[in-house]
Every structure is written in structure tokens, then in C-alpha cells.
Amino acid sequence: MPLDITLESWLWDAACAIRGPVGAPKFKDSILPLAFLERLSDVLEEELYRLAEEYGNREVALSLVEEEREEGVIAQGRGLVRFDIPEEARWTNIRKQDKGLGQYLTNAVRKKKLSRMVMSVEAELRKRVIEHLRELGFKVENGELALEGNSDKHFLRRLHDAVRRLALYQMQGWVENLWPRLRPYFADGRDINPEAIRPVLVEATTPWQRELFRLARLTWSLPYSKGYGRRLRFLILDEGNRNPEGQPYLMGILALQSPPLSFPPRDRRFQYPPGRKTELVNQTMDIHTLGALPPYSYLLGGKLVALAAASNEVREAYRRKYEGRRTEIEGRVLPAHLVALTTTSAFGRSSLYNRLKYNGEPIAISIGYTEGYGTFHLEPLYPLFREYLEAQGISTRGGYNVGPRIKWQTCVRALERLGFSGALLKHTIRREVFLFPLIHNLDDYMEGRTDEPEYKDLPFADLGAYWRERWLLPRVARVDGWYKWEAEQLLESLLVRNEATGVRSDER
Numbered sequence: 001m002p003l004d005i006t007l008e009s010w011l012w013d014a015a016c017a018i019r020g021p022v023g024a025p026k027f028k029d030s031i032l033p034l035a036f037l038e039r040l041s042d043v044l045e046e047e048l049y050r051l052a053e054e055y056g057n058r059e060v061a062l063s064l065v066e067e068e069r070e071e072g073v074i075a076q077g078r079g080l081v082r083f084d085i086p087e088e089a090r091w092t093n094i095r096k097q098d099k100g101l102g103q104y105l106t107n108a109v110r111k112k113k114l115s116r117m118v119m120s121v122e123a124e125l126r127k128r129v130i131e132h133l134r135e136l137g138f139k140v141e142n143g144e145l146a147l148e149g150n151s152d153k154h155f156l157r158r159l160h161d162a163v164r165r166l167a168l169y170q171m172q173g174w175v176e177n178l179w180p181r182l183r184p185y186f187a188d189g190r191d192i193n194p195e196a197i198r199p200v201l202v203e204a205t206t207p208w209q210r211e212l213f214r215l216a217r218l219t220w221s222l223p224y225s226k227g228y229g230r231r232l233r234f235l236i237l238d239e240g241n242r243n244p245e246g247q248p249y250l251m252g253i254l255a256l257q258s259p260p261l262s263f264p265p266r267d268r269r270f271q272y273p274p275g276r277k278t279e280l281v282n283q284t285m286d287i288h289t290l291g292a293l294p295p296y297s298y299l300l301g302g303k304l305v306a307l308a309a310a311s312n313e314v315r316e317a318y319r320r321k322y323e324g325r326r327t328e329i330e331g332r333v334l335p336a337h338l339v340a341l342t343t344t345s346a347f348g349r350s351s352l353y354n355r356l357k358y359n360g361e362p363i364a365i366s367i368g369y370t371e372g373y374g375t376f377h378l379e380p381l382y383p384l385f386r387e388y389l390e391a392q393g394i395s396t397r398g399g400y401n402v403g404p405r406i407k408w409q410t411c412v413r414a415l416e417r418l419g420f421s422g423a424l425l426k427h428t429i430r431r432e433v434f435l436f437p438l439i440h441n442l443d444d445y446m447e448g449r450t451d452e453p454e455y456k457d458l459p460f461a462d463l464g465a466y467w468r469e470r471w472l473l474p475r476v477a478r479v480d481g482w483y484k485w486e487a488e489q490l491l492e493s494l495l496v497r498n499e500a501t502g503v504r505s506d507e508r
Contacts, residue, residue: 044081164220167218185243187249187250197468201234202235203317235250265368266284283338284339292304300475304463308463309341310458340446364434372429389414
């Protein structure tokens, strides 16, 4: 390439060569069909490859698809493949065109047969959306969702189960390889002496600690999320009860992430100073994982993990990690103050955070309920939505400067193009929202009346001692089912070929 030619002009010349004689004002008539047909061809090739594996060779697969095409089976959505593409519109033929490619692509897209195929794909996807929502217990009324039954915890767990199982299916090899090495950290009930429990809070920074956190988190009935933005992860280990190798058992896990900039229950509480909302909100974090592992969950270990979130050690870990660091989007250096945490209950109203106090002072304060919007009920359809949009040249990629709402945006775009309303993202399931004040003067600080946070002094050792007397020992005196717990039940819950095992976990 000559040095005096810019990359922009070089790319433009290459694009002009691709579009052939089509004029620049009609450039989109070349590029969009090119991306659309190339993606459809890739998907069809993947399905043909699968059929070739199943039936022994590609020729047999092609003959079966041809037979179904002639009989109209594929057009009815009942074929071995989801759709078919006319020969002239397939990538293998498109790439042979050495001139006039733009017009060739336009003609291919406008073919009635291809138009019917696209309409068939959309009709099938619309059908899948309706069927999926009905299977979950929803019904669509006037473009909005309504629940046909009660939204109790069993129903909510079932809503999440399909997404969780899909994620686990993709990680089976990782789980099976890691379980033998990390199994010793998960206690059987008979391994635990409640009187000897001595919890310690450890930030998960090494590879094995992060692996242990992730494996434990996968046992939740909620789908796994790695969080977004600023992130902190913690393990709570039992130094008083150890496995035969001398390693402490895992009691629970805690993870924080960047807070949502817009969060109505929190934003209704504070009157932010003009122009400072982003700065102040970014001195808080969101708890996206919090819970205890069995058998500790039977002993109200979830209360201990919730107390740990408010500890001095969590604030200090935040300061160490983020002091002096610039925000990625705005490039600002924010104060390394962690002044509050927010979280939502996993299933409607929370028994974990309600009445959570330390020496009579509330640790978590209920500040209302979410409005019942989200994408979790559409998660199994999300890959199909992405595929559908990408085939039309619409990017669904997240990443830097795109933000965590890309999943929301993708679902809205796909639903609206399929003829649905974005209102289908209102699943109507409201979750209780809690605020963890980490400073005494939180209202004054968030509303700009002071710039000096007055931190609460809550050492984890003191919180652990309080939990022992307030919850652990009375619980041990009342229940004994924890003693029968066997850690292998966790592995059973991680293998998607097995049904749910009724694992109890104080989880968020």
C-alpha cells in the first residue's frame, strides 16, 4: 500500500470494488444484503454440518433437505433445518461473483422465495417467544405480560432454572475437571463442629480463589453472572473446621459490582446536588452475589455473609483496589470512598436482609421494590435474538463504551422487529431493594451537605462474634438437619443431566 494513501481511503476503494457498478448513494443496498446473506449462509451450513454428522455424510443431508424443501415442510417450520436459502443467495455462489455484486445481492434478497424464508424465520421466532413465555407461566394480554399463577419462590426458581441449566450445560467440562480439586473445600455436615466455627473474610484474588468462588456460585438457583464494571469478590472460610488436608471449609461468598446509574428506589431516597449524581453514585456498589453454602446455610450462614458486606475489610479492599484509578468512560479519578451498598432480594420479599441488625443498629434498610422489568425471563431466547439481529446487520456486541444494558437493548430491538412490544420486558416480578449505609452521615454525604464521610467501625471479627451468639448457637440448638448434608449433592446440582436436588442456600 502506498504510504500516502490513508486507511480510510483504502477501505473505501476496497468497498467500491466489492459493490461493483452500484453507485455510492446505493452503497447500503450492497453491504446490508452481503452481511445478511453471509450470516444466514453460515447458520444454514452449521445445520447442514450437524445433519451430515447425524446421517453419515453431507450428500444424504442435502438430499433430505432438498426433499423437505420441495414438499414445503421447511416453509411450515417442521423441517430438519430451520430455514432454507435459494442457491443463488448462498454465500458459496455469492463469492463467485467478480462483478456487479451489488445488483446481484439486491436481486437475491428481493426474490420472493427468500422473502418467504425470512418471513418464515420471523414467524417461527415469534412462535418460540409465545411458547416460551407460556411454558414459564406467563400470558400475553394487550401486548403485556401477566402471570397466570402465584409468583412464590418455587415459581421464581423455575423461571431462572432454564437459564441456569443452559449456562451449566456450556460449562460441564470445566465443572467436571475442577470438582475433584476443589471438592475438599465443601464440607459434609458431619465434618462441622458448630462450636468451633471461626469465620475469616478473604478477598478472592488468586486463580484458585477465583475458581472456588465461581464453582460455589454455580450451585445457586440463580443464573451465574460475573458482574460488570468495578468488581470485588470475597470468600468466607471456616478456620475452625478444616478438611483432612488442613484447608478451611468454604462457608459463603460475596461479590460487589458497579451500581446502576439509574436505580429508582435508590434515586427516590436522595436529592443529589446538580451535576454530581454520577460522582456520588459511583462511590457506592451493588451486591450481586451473597450467600452461604451448605451445611452453613442451614445454620443461618447467610446472615454472616450479609453482615460481612458492611465490614471494614470490604471498604478497605475497595480503597486498595480503586484509589487513584480513573473511570473508563469519563476518565475521572473518583474518591476511593465506599459509602453504601445496594442490593435486591433474589425472590420477592427477603428474609435474609429483613431485621438484619448489629447491636440494635440496622445493617440493611428496605427502601422499596423494583418495578418488575428485566430480561431474565427471556434469557433462553437471547442467542436467537442476537442471531436474528446480526443476520440483518444489527450489531449486538457489548464491551467498552457500550454498557451493561446491551442485553436489554438487544431484546427490545428483536421484540419490536418481530412485532411485539418492548413491554414484554416487564415481567411484573418485583424485588425488595435494600440499602447498606457504610457511613453514619449517608444522607448528608449523598445530598452534598458534607464532603467528609463518617465511617462506621465494623470489624469483621466483631461481626462474626455477634453472628455466633445471635444466630449460630441458637440455630444449632433448634435444628439438626444440617448434620445430614453431603457435599456430593452440590455436584449433582451442577450436572445438568440431573434434576434439582432440593439444595437449600441462603442466596442472592
